Amino acid sequence: MGLLRRLFLTGTVLGTALCAGAPLRAQNPDDLAPYKMIRSLQYVQDTVALGDHSAMEMQRFLLSTIDERLRTAESAIFDDPRNVDAALVYAMSGGNPQTLELLIRKDVDGHFDSRLTDALRGYLSGRGTQSVRSLAEIFPEYKRSRVGPYLALVSANSVLRKDPALALTYFDWARLVAPGTIVEEAALRRSIYIAGENGWTEKSMQYANRYARRYLRSPYASQFADLFVKLAVDHFDALKEEDILEVLSFMDVPRQREVYLRMARLAAITGKNKLATLAATRAQLLSEDGESVPKVLADLYSGLASVPSADVASAMQAIAAIPDDKLSAKDRALKAAARAVAEEVLRVPEGGATQAAVPETETALPAEGKDPSYEGLNQAEMADRAMDPRAGAEEAPVAVAEPETKKKEQEANAGIDPAFDTFVSSGRSKLDEIDALLKGEGS
DSSP: OHHHHHHHHHHHHHHHHHHHTOOOOOOOGGGSOHHHHHHHHHHHHHHHHTTOGGGHHHHHHHHHHHHHHHHHOOGGGGGSHHHHHHHHHHHHTTOOHHHHHHHHHHOTTOOSOHHHHHHHHHHHTTOGGGGHHHHHHHHHHHTTSTTHHHHHHHHHHHTTTTOHHHHHHHHHHHHHHSTTSHHHHHHHHHHHHHHHHTTOHHHHHHHHHHHHHHOTTSTTHHHHHHHHHHHHHHTGGGSOHHHHHHHHTTSOHHHHHHHHHHHHHHHHHTTOHHHHHHHHHHHHHHOOTTOHHHHHHHHHHHHHHHTTSTTHHHHHHHHHTSOGGGSOHHHHHHHHHHHHHHHHHHOOOGGGOOSSOOOTTSOOOOOTTOOTTOOOSOHHHHHHHHHOTTOOSSOOOOOOOOHHHHHHHHHHHTTOOHHHHHHHHHHHHHHHHHHHHHTTTTO
């Protein structure tokens, strides 16, 4: 920390001296104006967003140093409005919210705008919805000030759920006035989420494209990857494949492969089998010789997507052959779930009985000893339900049938083989267990 402190002081003093044409001299941090320290913080934060992860330690140090400086500053230092803005920027840049509270209590000369500080205090304390109206009223007045870009981010976050379209306008303004900064990085990332959640897929893809062009080296790029994967899976039918490929084209091969694997996993879990197969295939093609884990994962997700197909027996064999020691705990659970589904699909009802022949348009499973007329409880329906974490264990409420309807149902059910009924009940029980196993896996 001593080295960081010296580097910070040297850089700040050097920059100040060069700008002012003054001779270099040692300077105590207690003598530095807060607005000069905030400039250093902004530079470091922007450097981090652009990919210099080594600057993250300096960022933490600067936040701590600025916090101490603001807490011990004399009230007269805020006669300079640049220092007032610096305190506000600090509060909106990940600083200690209690420091802003302290400055407001000490502000007997009215340096701080109480409307703005009250709104910020509400937001920073988690009462964002209570400050929405105040921020909406204040933002136009401050949008072109030094705090404008940061206030735009805060205003957008406060209206995310209530008015997503308005939130996007705030984020767009923040990007416009602060290009190439951590403000733009955050605005783009959050805009992808808002647009995707509200079905504005074209907008969301535009934001994703811009992010991929500029901020893939950001330490927050993993969050972007998660957002992009969810966007592609949730809206695959509405998206153009070339648009997805364009975003991925800005990534290096290992990162592309990682995104494809995440996409294949989420698609398989949520029953988007076409996308799961496509993404898993692309991940396999990007796996180099000697890289066993990516290929194993691609095989697993491809196998999951193949379970609801007519070739479920081959899919089960492929899944069973995947070594557990190459999988994470969650992926081992997925493998177990897929095997359970496949086994239930392939298992012959006791006695080999069935109620009706398989229609000519369907293909019976080529399992040895299996009644060729039995399809197996609609394979795709069973497997899709098992792979979809949103499918709950509870059955939908059953409407009360009229007496005549009940009579017809009893007549229709009179010939049901008890063995077949037992098979159906067993299958449902197994699927309920799998639903519980996969609960939460889609997030």
